[in-house]
Amino acid sequence: MSWFQWTIISLFVCILLLAVTIYNSRKSGLSHIPGPFLARYTDAWNLWLAWSTLHNGTGPSSYRKLQAKYGSVIRTGPNSVTVLDPSAVPTIYGVRSHLAKSPSYIPFRQPNVTTSLLSIPEEHVHAKYRKLVSNAYSMSSIKGYEPYVDQTVARFVEVCREHAERKEPINFSVWCHYYCFDVISILTFGYSLGFLEGKDSLGLIQRIKYFRDYTTLVSQMPWLHKIFSDNFLLRSRKRSAFMDLVRDRIRGRMQEFKEEDKERPDFLSHLLASHFQHPETMTEQQVMIFASGNFIAGGFSPAATLNELCYYLVTHPNSQDRLFAEVQQAGSPTTFDELKNLPYLEGVIREAYRLHSSTSGTFQRVTNPDGLVLPNGCSLPGSAYVGCPSATINRDTTIFGPDAYEYNPERWLQGPNENSDEYSERRRAMDRAELSFGQGSRSCIGKSVVALEMFKVIASLVSHFKFELAGYPQKSEVKAFVHLREDVKR
Numbered sequence: 466m467s468w469f470q471w472t473i474i475s476l477f478v479c480i481l482l483l484a485v486t487i488y489n490s491r492k493s494g495l496s497h498i499p500g501p502f503l504a505r506y507t508d509a510w511n512l513w514l515a516w517s518t519l520h521n522g523t524g525p526s527s528y529r530k531l532q533a534k535y536g537s538v539i540r541t542g543p544n545s546v547t548v549l550d551p552s553a554v555p556t557i558y559g560v561r562s563h564l565a566k567s568p569s570y571i572p573f574r575q576p577n578v579t580t581s582l583l584s585i586p587e588e589h590v591h592a593k594y595r596k597l598v599s600n601a602y603s604m605s606s607i608k609g610y611e612p613y614v615d616q617t618v619a620r621f622v623e624v625c626r627e628h629a630e631r632k633e634p635i636n637f638s639v640w641c642h643y644y645c646f647d648v649i650s651i652l653t654f655g656y657s658l659g660f661l662e663g664k665d666s667l668g669l670i671q672r673i674k675y676f677r678d679y680t681t682l683v684s685q686m687p688w689l690h691k692i693f694s695d696n697f698l699l700r701s702r703k704r705s706a707f708m709d710l711v712r713d714r715i716r717g718r719m720q721e722f723k724e725e726d727k728e729r730p731d732f733l734s735h736l737l738a739s740h741f742q743h744p745e746t747m748t749e750q751q752v753m754i755f756a757s758g759n760f761i762a763g764g765f766s767p768a769a770t771l772n773e774l775c776y777y778l779v780t781h782p783n784s785q786d787r788l789f790a791e792v793q794q795a796g797s798p799t800t801f802d803e804l805k806n807l808p809y810l811e812g813v814i815r816e817a818y819r820l821h822s823s824t825s826g827t828f829q830r831v832t833n834p835d836g837l838v839l840p841n842g843c844s845l846p847g848s849a850y851v852g853c854p855s856a857t858i859n860r861d862t863t864i865f866g867p868d869a870y871e872y873n874p875e876r877w878l879q880g881p882n883e884n885s886d887e888y889s890e891r892r893r894a895m896d897r898a899e900l901s902f903g904q905g906s907r908s909c910i911g912k913s914v915v916a917l918e919m920f921k922v923i924a925s926l927v928s929h930f931k932f933e934l935a936g937y938p939q940k941s942e943v944k945a946f947v948h949l950r951e952d953v954k955r
């Protein structure tokens with residue numbers, strides 16, 4: 466072909482692409498929503514925002530700049546709307562909204578899998594699967610998990626004691642990950658994978674961090690998942706050592722499973738009980754999806770949150786002291802039921818949930834065919850993608866106060882000039898808006914598990930030790946000297 470013919474073909478392709486882009490932008494019926502010019506035509510704009518948030522943590526500040534320019538309802542993609550108004554949280558995520566999840570969840574799926582709890586789009590299909598596993602996350606099951614968590618906390622305390630004796634700073638960022646991954650391995654499979662022995666022999670933490678970065682980016686353009694992961698060529702790759710371990714563990718436990726084991730407190734025993742009751746829905750493959758999903762979801766987010774919580778404690782010695790005093794005054798309680806009632810401890814943990822950055826997604830949903838009217842009166846057509854960026858909502862000053870960007874556990878307590886009605890009203894507003902665990906029927910099913918592991922470990926660490934910052938404080942690399950509390954008192 467001559468260069469002239471090539472030029473004509475290239476021009477034709479460019480015009481066609483332009484026409485499709487303009488058509489898609491108009492078809493969505495979102496022209497009345499203000500937003501950046503490029504975002505009207507391409508999701509690449511959102512991809513750029515996700516990339517800069519991942520690398521510089523700029524999500525909330527970027528959204529605030531957009532809000533100042535365009536208001537609280539912003540068009541951030543050809544078919545996407547981002548809402549920065551906390552009063553829209555119940556409208557979008559409330560149990561009565563019944564909005565399906567958008568394709569942005571597709572990259573969270575393993576190739577060929579459509580039934581992982583987090584990414585099932587339709588509400589009714591999700592409800593069916595969630596019911597099958599909800600027993601494993603119920604409060605009575607949580608009680609059964611407590612001895613496993615105690616055992617893991619004791620080992621973490623031992624690690625801190627060794628550091629104190631050697632006068633060597635502890636790298637919390639590493640050991641918090643080891644603690645949380647040991648908790649989730651023992652809760653899921655009934656045995657620890659030995660993280661608190663100081664190693665991650667399967668390289669799981671690094672792999673899961675990679676997976677977090679991958680999903681953060683690819684969920685902005687979910688069709689990329691077909692190119693990078695879920696395609697014929699890549700599907701035939703050898704299964705990972707972790708998936709082999711999960712499969713072997715499940716097969717071994719299936720063979721030895723007996724009715725009387727039903728009460729044995731780990732996730733796998735609950736999943737297997739469900740498998741034997743509903744073999745047609747809870748297949749062996751499904752058990753594997755839930756067990757591995759539980760490990761991935763239940764390891765990384767708590768670890769990142771605990772890491773950040775340690776950062777706040779290490780950089781706020783007064784907060785450490787106040788926590789120590791509260792635990793001491795309460796007679797150094799050890800059970801979860803007792804610890805849950807310590808208000809300052811709860812405040813410290815709620816601040817870490819609110820400010821942590823492990824899940825800073827937009828939790829996108831799809832509007833129903835008859836559309837959606839937002840609290841500010843803005844009307845969205847059917848099939849539009851809509852969501853609230855959790856990290857930005859969690860720092861909203863109208864809900865969380867003028868210091869919403871700061872660590873302040875007192876915000877969760879009754880203020881000195883506040884009566885109990887005012888306090889309840891303020892707490893309710895924070896609870897309704899906070900998006901750390903999502904909201905409504907798709908909210909985090911493992912929330913009570915996280916509470917169990919956080920309350921226990923923080924109460925134990927502050928009762929035994931005082932932590933002093935070593936070096937320059939960074940959230941991703943928290944290093945601290947450990948002093949035994951008896952030494953501190955002397």
Ligand code: HEM
Binds near residue numbers: 828902903914
């Ligand atoms: C601090 C720790 C954690 C945070 C911040 C967190 C956050 C979240 C969020 C934001 C969602 C999804 C909300 C949405 O898509 O709208 C979610 C879902 C989920 N989380 Fe967590 N999570 C944490 C710990 C855990 C743990 C420990 C487990 C397991 C033991 C777990 C298991 C799950 C599962 C299975 C789902 C999917 C639930 C469903 O769609 O029904 N998470 N989590």
